[in-house]
Amino acid sequence: MFTQNSKMEEELTPHSDPSGKLPARDPGTAATTGGTAPIGGVFEAISRGESFVTETHEELAAEDPVVGIEDFDLHYGATQALFGVSMCVPRGKVTALIGPSGCGKSTLLRSVNRMNDLIDGVQTDGKMTLNGDSIYGRKVDVIELRKRIGMVFQKPNPFPMSIYENVIYSLRIDGVRDKNLLDEVCELSLKGAGLWDEVKDRLNSNALRMSGGQQQRLCIARAIAAEPEVLLLDEPCSALDPIATGKIEDLIDQLRGHYSILMVTHNMQQASRTSDYTAFMYLGRLVEYGPTGEIFMQPKLRETEDYVTGRFG
Amino acid sequence: MSLTLEQSPPASPPAPPAPPRRKRRTSALDTGGAMVWATAGSLSMCLVAIVGLLLLCFFKGSTTFWPQPIHEFELTDGTQVMGEVTRDELFTTEDGRELRRRLVRVGNYEFTGEHFRWITDDQIASESNPEWALMVERRQALERTQAGPFYGTPKALEVDGEAVATQPEEIWKRFNELHGESVDRQLERQDLEKHDVGATNRLSEEARIALREVELRHGVDSPEWAAQEVEYKKVVEDATRRYELVRARIDHLNEENARVRLIMQAADGQEQSTPLADVVRAVPANQLSFAQSVGVYFSRWWEFLSDEPREANSAGGVFPAIFGTIAMTLIMTIMVVPFGVLAALYMKEYAKQGFLISAVRIAVNNLAGVPSIVFGVFGLGFFCYFLGVSIDELFFQANAPNPTFGKGGILWASLTLALLTLPVVIVATEEALAAVPNSMREGSYACGATKWQTIRRIVLPRALPGIMTGVILAISRGAGEVAPLMLVGAVKLAPELPVDGVFPYVHAQRSFMHLGFHIYDLGFQSQNSEAAKPMVFTTTLLLIAIIVLLNVVAIRVRSRLRARFSTSHI
Numbered sequence A: 001m002f003t004q005n006s007k008m009e010e011e012l013t014p015h016s017d018p019s020g021k022l023p024a025r026d027p028g029t030a031a032t033t034g035g036t037a038p039i040g041g042v043f044e045a046i047s048r049g050e051s052f053v054t055e056t057h058e059e060l061a062a063e064d065p066v067v068g069i070e071d072f073d074l075h076y077g078a079t080q081a082l083f084g085v086s087m088c089v090p091r092g093k094v095t096a097l098i099g100p101s102g103c104g105k106s107t108l109l110r111s112v113n114r115m116n117d118l119i120d121g122v123q124t125d126g127k128m129t130l131n132g133d134s135i136y137g138r139k140v141d142v143i144e145l146r147k148r149i150g151m152v153f154q155k156p157n158p159f160p161m162s163i164y165e166n167v168i169y170s171l172r173i174d175g176v177r178d179k180n181l182l183d184e185v186c187e188l189s190l191k192g193a194g195l196w197d198e199v200k201d202r203l204n205s206n207a208l209r210m211s212g213g214q215q216q217r218l219c220i221a222r223a224i225a226a227e228p229e230v231l232l233l234d235e236p237c238s239a240l241d242p243i244a245t246g247k248i249e250d251l252i253d254q255l256r257g258h259y260s261i262l263m264v265t266h267n268m269q270q271a272s273r274t275s276d277y278t279a280f281m282y283l284g285r286l287v288e289y290g291p292t293g294e295i296f297m298q299p300k301l302r303e304t305e306d307y308v309t310g311r312f313g
Numbered sequence B: 001m002s003l004t005l006e007q008s009p010p011a012s013p014p015a016p017p018a019p020p021r022r023k024r025r026t027s028a029l030d031t032g033g034a035m036v037w038a039t040a041g042s043l044s045m046c047l048v049a050i051v052g053l054l055l056l057c058f059f060k061g062s063t064t065f066w067p068q069p070i071h072e073f074e075l076t077d078g079t080q081v082m083g084e085v086t087r088d089e090l091f092t093t094e095d096g097r098e099l100r101r102r103l104v105r106v107g108n109y110e111f112t113g114e115h116f117r118w119i120t121d122d123q124i125a126s127e128s129n130p131e132w133a134l135m136v137e138r139r140q141a142l143e144r145t146q147a148g149p150f151y152g153t154p155k156a157l158e159v160d161g162e163a164v165a166t167q168p169e170e171i172w173k174r175f176n177e178l179h180g181e182s183v184d185r186q187l188e189r190q191d192l193e194k195h196d197v198g199a200t201n202r203l204s205e206e207a208r209i210a211l212r213e214v215e216l217r218h219g220v221d222s223p224e225w226a227a228q229e230v231e232y233k234k235v236v237e238d239a240t241r242r243y244e245l246v247r248a249r250i251d252h253l254n255e256e257n258a259r260v261r262l263i264m265q266a267a268d269g270q271e272q273s274t275p276l277a278d279v280v281r282a283v284p285a286n287q288l289s290f291a292q293s294v295g296v297y298f299s300r301w302w303e304f305l306s307d308e309p310r311e312a313n314s315a316g317g318v319f320p321a322i323f324g325t326i327a328m329t330l331i332m333t334i335m336v337v338p339f340g341v342l343a344a345l346y347m348k349e350y351a352k353q354g355f356l357i358s359a360v361r362i363a364v365n366n367l368a369g370v371p372s373i374v375f376g377v378f379g380l381g382f383f384c385y386f387l388g389v390s391i392d393e394l395f396f397q398a399n400a401p402n403p404t405f406g407k408g409g410i411l412w413a414s415l416t417l418a419l420l421t422l423p424v425v426i427v428a429t430e431e432a433l434a435a436v437p438n439s440m441r442e443g444s445y446a447c448g449a450t451k452w453q454t455i456r457r458i459v460l461p462r463a464l465p466g467i468m469t470g471v472i473l474a475i476s477r478g479a480g481e482v483a484p485l486m487l488v489g490a491v492k493l494a495p496e497l498p499v500d501g502v503f504p505y506v507h508a509q510r511s512f513m514h515l516g517f518h519i520y521d522l523g524f525q526s527q528n529s530e531a532a533k534p535m536v537f538t539t540t541l542l543l544i545a546i547i548v549l550l551n552v553v554a555i556r557v558r559s560r561l562r563a564r565f566s567t568s569h570i
C-alpha cells in the first residue's frame, strides 16, 4: 500500500502544471476529465465566487462508483456550504476527504446519508446516488436509505447499553429476534472491527466503560453490523490517542476491499497512509480529486500541492 | 497582559516611559477569606434550621407515647385531683413571687367537664404517686362523644354485677385475664357492624338503585318496573333477614361484654363502671418497670400506626391517614409521570423550537409558582363540580341526589396534585433530555432508527435518572401538600378506606384521610387541643418519615439507573 511519512512529503520538489490559461468551463459537463485552473489561481477564483471545474484525475473514470455525486449544492439557511460538488466514491476503495477546517467535508459526508435533514433550514440541490438509487429523490425513504449506509462520528458515541446491544442495534430496530443470528452478527462485526478478543468476555458490560479507542472501534463494529453499502467516517481518530489511532488505521486497512469507505480526515499523513483516493476541498468546493499518490506527490494544481505540503491551511 | 494594554493611555506618539503600573493589593474580599466565612456561615444556618426542625419533631413526636407517672394532689380547698403532668413552668404572680404551675391532665371528663387543669404550687396541700393509680384509656363508646382517659384507683371487677375481686392486686390480675377476650368480642362486634351490616345495607341499596334505574328508563307503570319491584322486595326481605342474624350476634356480643366491668374510683371518690370491652389499655403508671414502660410505649405506637382514630382524632391511630397519604401519592405519581414525561418529550424532541415553545415553557415554569390553594380551587371547580357531576349524570343517575363523583374524593385529589406537580416533572424531564448528548441521537439516526426508536432506546434510558429526580421532587411536593386537599376530598374522619375488600375494591370516589390534613385538624380543629398537641408532633414525625421513605425508594431506583448508564471515560 501507498505509505509515506511527512518527511518525505517535505523533501518532494513540487511538480505542478499551473497552466491557468483556460477559463472555467461549465461544471456540469466536466466532472471527470482533467481540468485546468482559472487565471489567477483556483483560490482566488473561489473567493471571487466564480465557478470552476474540479480537477478530477482520469484514474477515477475506471472505477465503479458506489456513491455518485453530481453538482451538489447545500445551504445552511442563507449561507451556502457546498458549491457544485461532483465526485464518485469508488467501490471497495478508501477515499479520503481533506481540506482546511470549515471547508465542508463533514457537510458533504453527512449529505450522503442525509443526516443534514435533521438540521433546520438545510436546502440541497443536485444529484446523489447510492448504487444507482437516488438519495435525494422525492420518494426516497430516509430511514431505509440510512440503513444502507454506515456512519462513524468524530467523537465516539456508543449508546448507553451493553457492548452486545450496541453492536446489534441496527438489527434490534429492524425487529430481528433470532438469537443465533444476533450472536453471529455481533461476533462477526466485533471481529471485523478488531475488537472481539478484547471484549468477548464482557459483551454484557456497559459500552460506556470502554476506552475511547475501543469505543470508536465499537462504533465501527456497529456500523458494519448492518452490512452497509458504503461506510462514512468523519475524522474517526481526531478524539483518540496515537496508539488508538494506529489501531483504527490498521482496521481501515483491513476493511479495504470489503467495504467502500469515504473518510474525512484532518491529518495529511493519515490520508496518505490509509486512502486509495484523496479529494481536496476548499471553501465548499471540491478542488482536486485523484489517486492518493498523485495528490500527494504530483498534484495537478498548485493549490493542492500547497495544502498537502503544509504551506497553508 | 491584555489588561496592561487596555490600561495604557490611548496612542500619544512619543509615549513617555510609562511608570510601572502600581499593582493594587488584593482585598480581603477577593482573597476569599471573608467569602469562605460568609458561605460557610450561610450553610451552617441552613443546617441548624433543618436539623433543629427535625430534632424538634423527633423529640416531641417520639416522647408522646412514653407512660408518665400519675400524681395525686390534695389541694388546700380539700379536693383531690389525680392525673399526669403535661407542662411544668414558672410564672410571676401579681405580688411578684415566682411560683410553679403545672398543667395536669385530669381526664374523667364525665365528672370534671374538663380534660386539663392548671394547678399552682400554692394550691397544693400534699402530693403523692399512689402505687395503684391507674390510667384507663377508653374506647369511644358510641353513646358518648367524649370519653378520654380515666384516672383513678381500681375498686372492683364485676362479673354479672357481682364483685369477683376487690383488692387492687387481685383486680389487676383478673383484669389482665379477662381483658383479652373482651377486646376480641369488641373487635368482632366492630367488624360485624362495619362489614356485615354494611353488606346487607349495600344489598338493599343496590336493589333500590336497580329499581330506580328501571323507573327512570320505563316509568312506574311499566311491567318492567312491576317485575323489578318484586325482585327488589325479595332482595330487601333477604337483606332484612340477614341483618336480623347479624344483629342477633351483635346483641349477644354486647350482652357478653356488658357482663364484665371494671369499677374505678376517682381521686374525689366518685365511682365509674366501665365495661372491659371499652378499655383499650390500663396503665398502672407508677409501678411500671422500665421493660413494661417500653412495652406500653410500643403498644401505643402500634396502635397509632395500625388503628383508627378515637376521641375526635386526639387518640388512637392514624392508619387511615397513612393509607390515604400513600395511596394518594401513588395515584398522583402514576398520573403525573406519564403526562409530564410525554409533554416534555414533545417540547424537547418533537416540537420545532421557536417562540411558541418558549412561551409554553415559560408558562409551565410559572405554573410551578402558582399557590397550591389555587390548584385546589381549580380541582374543586373542574374535577368535582364539572367532571364529577357530569360522570354522575351519565352513570350514577339512580343514586341522585347523593353525589358519587360529584364531590371531593381521592381520585380528584390525586389529579389536582398531579396538576400541581406537573411543572416539576416537565422541567426536570426537559433538563434530563437536554443532557442527553446529541451525538447519541445522531448515532442512532445514522443506524437507520426512526425518531421514536431513538427516543425509546437511546434518549429515554439515558435520561431516566434525571426524570427520576423530577419524580422524587414531585413526590416530596405532592405528599406534603395540604391546602388544596381540603377542597378536593381530604376529610377529618373517613368511615371507609378508598381500597377495601368490597367489589370493585378500589373506590376512587371516596373521600380519604391524609396525614398533612390530619396534622392541621389535630392542631387547629380539635375540641381537646391540649391532648391533641403531642399527637401533632407524632403525626408530623410520621409524615416526615413517610416522605423520606418514598424518597429513599425513588432515590434507590435512580441510583440503580445511574449505575447502568454511568458516563464514559475517554
Ligand SMILES: Nc1ncnc2c1ncn2[C@@H]1O[C@H](COP(=O)(O)OP(=O)(O)O)[C@@H](O)[C@H]1O
Residues within 6 Å of the ligand: A076, A081, A099, A100, A101, A102, A103, A104, A105, A106, A107, A108, A119
Ligand atoms: N448546523 C450548521 N448550521 C449552519 N452552518 C453550519 C452548520 N454546520 C456547519 N456549518 C457551516 O458549514 C461550513 C462547513 O462545515 P463543516 O462541514 O463542518 O466543515 P469541516 O467538517 O470541513 O470542518 C462551515 O462554514 C460551518 O460553519
Ligand SMILES: [Mg+2]
Residues within 6 Å of the ligand: A105, A106, A107
Ligand atoms: Mg468536520
